[in-house]
Amino acid sequence: MLEIKNLHARIVDDGTEIIRGLNLTVKAGEVAAIMGPNGSGKSTLSYILAGREDYEVTEGDILYNGQSILEMDPAERATSGIFLAFQYPMEIPGVATMEFLKVAMNEQRKARGEEPLKIPEFLKRVKEAAASLSMDMNMLKRPLNVGFSGGEKKRAEILQMKLLEPKLCVLDETDSGLDIDALKIVSDGVNALRAPDRAFLVITHYQRLLEHIVPDSVHVLYKGQVIKSGDKSLALDLEANGYAGVIGEAA
């Protein structure tokens, strides 16, 4: 489903290269965990997948279902089924959350040639999704993410993921800022979405999240490259021994 080939990318503003020859393949139905120390390029990778224009791909390619997505803008990528759950979701004053959800869902439907949702059907879906994440509907009456706690913002991201039903879900440190209860709720939300035709890229610092969202593969990112891949035992190994050993092997 996702094939990243010898990807090189830099920050547009100052030319700093962050991703330096990254290779990664994720199959449909697979949950791939990306781990790595601070500054290894994990978040950058998630932004590049989503199409943020602050980064520029200088070499290599990203294939999604066999097609390069490099020329697609963030909206086109999203409507084609790529979803990024932000590490730091934006607060956008003045944009009502419900209005935003409706616009986003209907824009995606429009791009797929589907009719816009009728209001009762829209409300029903939002209510169900919110209930499954233990979210108060009153929260959704506020402007988008404004005044939400860190945990509420992460839940809101998963809520959007549920409603938009993407095919490739990129979760950027979704566990950061979550207490144990919230972590469980969010992980359950993600697990409920696991499906044979849907893949996940779970970016995290810690093994903790992977106890709840059990990965099929684990990849260690360091200095913009995948330096080691393995199964879920690799995450346990990293938790026990740190990154130094893996980095040493690769060097």
Added chain:
Amino acid sequence: MSGATLMNMHTQPQRTPAETALIDAFGERLSLLPGDGAVMLKRDDAIEAVKHGLPTRRIESWHYTDLRRLLNSVPDFDPAAMAKALAPIIDGSAVLPILNGKSEAKLPAVDGVTFQRLSEKLTDGSIAPGLDPYGSDDAIGALNTAFVADGYFVDIADGVELEKPIELQNLQAGGQAHVRLPVRVGAGAKAVIVERQAGEGAALVSSVSQLVLDDDAEVTWLIVQEQPDTATHLAQFKAHIGKNARLTLFVINAGGKLVRQEVLVKTTGEGADFKLRGINLLAGDSHSDVTMVLDHAVPHTTSTEIIRNVVTGKARGVFQGRINVHQYAQKTNAKMACNTLLLSDDGEFSTKPELEIFADDVVCGHGATVTEIDHNHLFYLMARGVDEKSARGLLVKAFVAEVIEELDDEAIVEALEARLDDWFVTHG
């Protein structure tokens, strides 16, 4: 050539076509204008001010809106112009249309409210004392006093709480329209008043609203200005706010070629509160100016002013906000903010806040920002599949809608958001 004529030539710069047209029109219209002797004297004085010349950038209060230069032509009065009344922005409102400067003989019936055509009050002279301009640089007041032919007088009796808004519609279909809207809101009375300014011609419009709030009165006044991009709209809103009375003035400027909306407010009783919320949606090559002078004239009065501007195309905008805190007006609390979203390289917005404080125990502040669309916000919305154009639209609307949402009356919020949507459909 006599010496007197020569001197006159030195002191009187050559008249612009607009000045000449106004002076000529006054001569032609005079016999048609209603008014007793006192009113006609006020008109004579007022046209003298026009003869003196329209204000230029050298007059401080007109520095950013050089009326003499910008008003380059004045349309003739057009007796054949036919404007049509509009559906009110809030369902169930009592509508009082003024079509091409003329009010309707048939007046709505609202319990506790007296309506009267302004032409009658000009004819009997009872309105004369209110016709004096606001100081020597008051070009709008002078122009209006010279030409005003009609409008409505509204009196809301003490203690009356109106369930439905009153909508005053000043509608033009070309030519000239000069109207005046004096409104008294009695002690403890409550009302929502909509002042609708719209039309479809390249008209010259002057409109003066005069509001008096007696003690404990509470008024939300909405000015919705949607003139076509060919019209010149010169408007003034004057208010006196009595003891413990509260006034919220909401101004949406979403049209016109040359627009100046003056807001002249005075707190006259302790505990008076004034809120100004303004949204300027500027497009094309229009010039729009909102100029406020607020006098905190007595102790213990409060005010907040928030202006949000969206500038597109080659539009130019101005906000001048002057707060005068008089010597005895201790414990005044006033805050003013002007935020601009600049969406084009060719647009511009000038903000001039002025605080003149003669009391020593007050809290006064002001702030101004100019921003572009936040790229992080844009990315977030697009990452959810909203295309760039719609995402920008959402963010621009959000920028101005914030000041609407704080109004707690749902009917008003919906009505104002509908006006915004209208503008975004045309200019998005």
